[in-house]
Amino acid sequence: MMTTNTPIIILSCPSLSQNIGATARAMLNFGLTHLRLISPRASWLTLDARRMSANAHSILESAQVYETAEAAFADLNVIYATTARPRDMVKEVLSPREAAPEIATHLDQGNRVGIVFGSEKCGLDNETLTLAHKIITIPLNPAFRSLNLAQAVIILAYELFQNAPPMPFSDPLWEKDPLFSSRGELLDFFHHLEEELEKKGYFRTTHKRPLMQRNLRNIFARLPLTAQEVRTLRGVITTLVSPFVRTNRSDKQKKQIDKPL
Amino acid sequence: MMTTNTPIIILSCPSLSQNIGATARAMLNFGLTHLRLISPRASWLTLDARRMSANAHSILESAQVYETAEAAFADLNVIYATTARPRDMVKEVLSPREAAPEIATHLDQGNRVGIVFGSEKCGLDNETLTLAHKIITIPLNPAFRSLNLAQAVIILAYELFQNAPPMPFSDPLWEKDPLFSSRGELLDFFHHLEEELEKKGYFRTTHKRPLMQRNLRNIFARLPLTAQEVRTLRGVITTLVSPFVRTNRSDKQKKQIDKPL
Numbered sequence: 001m002m003t004t005n006t007p008i009i010i011l012s013c014p015s016l017s018q019n020i021g022a023t024a025r026a027m028l029n030f031g032l033t034h035l036r037l038i039s040p041r042a043s044w045l046t047l048d049a050r051r052m053s054a055n056a057h058s059i060l061e062s063a064q065v066y067e068t069a070e071a072a073f074a075d076l077n078v079i080y081a082t083t084a085r086p087r088d089m090v091k092e093v094l095s096p097r098e099a100a101p102e103i104a105t106h107l108d109q110g111n112r113v114g115i116v117f118g119s120e121k122c123g124l125d126n127e128t129l130t131l132a133h134k135i136i137t138i139p140l141n142p143a144f145r146s147l148n149l150a151q152a153v154i155i156l157a158y159e160l161f162q163n164a165p166p167m168p169f170s171d172p173l174w175e176k177d178p179l180f181s182s183r184g185e186l187l188d189f190f191h192h193l194e195e196e197l198e199k200k201g202y203f204r205t206t207h208k209r210p211l212m213q214r215n216l217r218n219i220f221a222r223l224p225l226t227a228q229e230v231r232t233l234r235g236v237i238t239t240l241v242s243p244f245v246r247t248n249r250s251d252k253q254k255k256q257i258d259k260p261l
Numbered sequence: 262m263m264t265t266n267t268p269i270i271i272l273s274c275p276s277l278s279q280n281i282g283a284t285a286r287a288m289l290n291f292g293l294t295h296l297r298l299i300s301p302r303a304s305w306l307t308l309d310a311r312r313m314s315a316n317a318h319s320i321l322e323s324a325q326v327y328e329t330a331e332a333a334f335a336d337l338n339v340i341y342a343t344t345a346r347p348r349d350m351v352k353e354v355l356s357p358r359e360a361a362p363e364i365a366t367h368l369d370q371g372n373r374v375g376i377v378f379g380s381e382k383c384g385l386d387n388e389t390l391t392l393a394h395k396i397i398t399i400p401l402n403p404a405f406r407s408l409n410l411a412q413a414v415i416i417l418a419y420e421l422f423q424n425a426p427p428m429p430f431s432d433p434l435w436e437k438d439p440l441f442s443s444r445g446e447l448l449d450f451f452h453h454l455e456e457e458l459e460k461k462g463y464f465r466t467t468h469k470r471p472l473m474q475r476n477l478r479n480i481f482a483r484l485p486l487t488a489q490e491v492r493t494l495r496g497v498i499t500t501l502v503s504p505f506v507r508t509n510r511s512d513k514q515k516k517q518i519d520k521p522l
Contacts, residue, residue, distance in 0.1 A: 026409075026412060030401065054407045141422075143292075144290055144292075144316075146290070148287075151412065161400065
């Protein structure tokens with residue numbers, strides 16, 4: 001896979017410097033150079049990290065750091081989340097081998113792809129997982145699933161490096177605009193939707209809100225939505241909450257209804 | 262690959278306890294449990310090794326230790342050697358993906374398969390490499406080939422775990438007796454051959470002997486020889502050096518000539 005558009009490896013809350021260093025080394029072994037860290041619990045520039053990176057220092061030095069998954073994903077078009085165990089979430093699950101040609105296709109079409117890995121201790125939280133399009137699970141010995149973080153990264157990096165041929169999408173609609181909306185555009189839609197739902201008392205109790213929000217986000221997060229489709233969805237919300245009745249396209253409310261906000 | 266016959270991971274001169282521990286963990290992640298160590302430079306039972314093994318302690322505790330590659334390979338039928346760089350040696354080179362179905366076939370047919378990995382600092386020495394049937398090279402970023410030992414092991418283990426279907430051999434002769442001779446039987450043949458050559462002054466100077474021996478061994482080491490074929494080769498040597506002329510099968514020298522020694 002010799003394209004300048006390579007996937008971005010994202011570590012969520014990594015807790016050991018050595019693992020961040022070993023991840024950088026594993027990435028560079030297979031030509032990946034873009035590392036993002038979400039709320040790291042350990043420094044990625046310690047002596048330990050550098051030593052474990054075996055001279056892949058430039059990856060550590062250019063790592064981008066974010067406070068939240070939302071911020072780390074904002075400018076990316078496609079997100080894959082890796083988890084060891086199946087979750088109770090409606091989301092397609094792929095093996096690394098199945099994911100590789102798909103990712104090659106996305107990159108080929110100009111999408112920016114992120115692959116997010118959970119922390120050593122507790123994996124990925126459900127909020128982060130919700131924001132992914134799909135899940136990647138590495139098939140493991142069911143009796144011993146304790147996979148080291150950098151080992152998980154290298155298996156993905158290795159598969160991506162195997163010259164997986166881009167895989168054509170079968171959806172004819174999709175071929176017209178192969179570029180996904182950015183996760184940031186989708187998040188703006190979520191915030192818009194949730195704000196309007198909040199006003200209408202949709203989230204009945206405070207403690208139910210996180211689960212209701214997660215289930216709702218997951219419906220859209222896993223779809224391959226174009227930027228135009230996200231704008232359409234936002235138009236739908238604006239229309240639904242508007243006190244005006246939309247009659248025809250020359251109606252003077254049109255502008256207010258369709259404006260992307 | 263759900264067979265009780267699984268490949269044996271062999272580390273040649275490993276120099277860091279942590280790497281032996283991380284190798285054990287990587288093995289168990291993909292259901293491999295047999296570890297051999299050739300002349301280890303570090304202990305495989307330190308706290309560091311155990312910690313890095315993440316509870317794959319039983320692999321460390323049951324690791325078998327040998328002084329030489331010859332001893333470690335003696336009871337095995339098929340040996341693959343992993344190297345990062347191509348060597349100046351006439352030996353087939355496979356990727357992990359190409360090797361996996363082959364290895365599945367050997368295991369399926371009852372062969373004991375060893376996969377040997379070099380040390381962190383200097384890889385595999387040529388003497389060890391010579392004893393292998395084939396070489397496995399992991400395709401890597403040519404600008405950064407510094408692959409951690411346990412990372413190399415996990416990529417092989419991962420590939421072997423991908424349910425690679427056994428691959429039928431195309432050689433019809435081979436189908437009759439799919440069991441390879443043990444490396445020990447082949448080594449006995451080498452020693453026999455080299456001893457006879459020594460007597461005839463074949464190894465002209467002491468300093469040339471290692472290279473001449475290596476080139477000679479490599480001719481046979483890479484062949485899929487059955488135990489019967491190795492016995493035949495030994496018979497050939499015995500015949501060649503015998504002062505007697507072999508006339509027919511009832512000749513009284515026959516026994517001396519064919520005896521497997």
